[in-house]
Amino acid sequence: MSEFNLVSLPTFINSEGGLTVFEDSIPFLIKRVYWIYRADNFTRGGHRHRVTRQALVAINGEIEIYMNDGNHEQIVKLNTPNIALIVEPEDWHTMKFGEKSILLVMASTHYSVDDYIDQPY
Numbered sequence: 001m002s003e004f005n006l007v008s009l010p011t012f013i014n015s016e017g018g019l020t021v022f023e024d025s026i027p028f029l030i031k032r033v034y035w036i037y038r039a040d041n042f043t044r045g046g047h048r049h050r051v052t053r054q055a056l057v058a059i060n061g062e063i064e065i066y067m068n069d070g071n072h073e074q075i076v077k078l079n080t081p082n083i084a085l086i087v088e089p090e091d092w093h094t095m096k097f098g099e100k101s102i103l104l105v106m107a108s109t110h111y112s113v114d115d116y117i118d119q120p121y
Helices: none
Strands: 006-008 011-014 015-020 032-036 043-049 054-060 063-066 073-078 084-087 092-097 100-107
Touching: 011 032, 054 063, 054 073, 073 084
Parallel strands: none
Antiparallel strands: 006 084, 011 015, 032 100, 043 092, 054 084, 054 100, 063 073, 063 092
């Protein structure tokens, strides 16, 4: 069981493939979307936010997300494209990428360097 919020995304699979949707699944309005790739065996992140909320989805491969909200810490493994990890502003997080992993990130705000807190708990 995770101390952090994992959301099961609506997924439809048939003989022609799979389709996963975000409609009404993510608990915030999405203002920015980006993905991280070609980061095999690297650890990225190492910050928390002042206001930004994020949803992280491993659309390929496996990514280990280290989460620390100041009270709980846990490593959450993302390895299926129908599960999103919700990262709240107070969640310090790092992302360790496996081979050929692609991480999709949806954020509640547009990018601002002032939103980043680089000090861990």
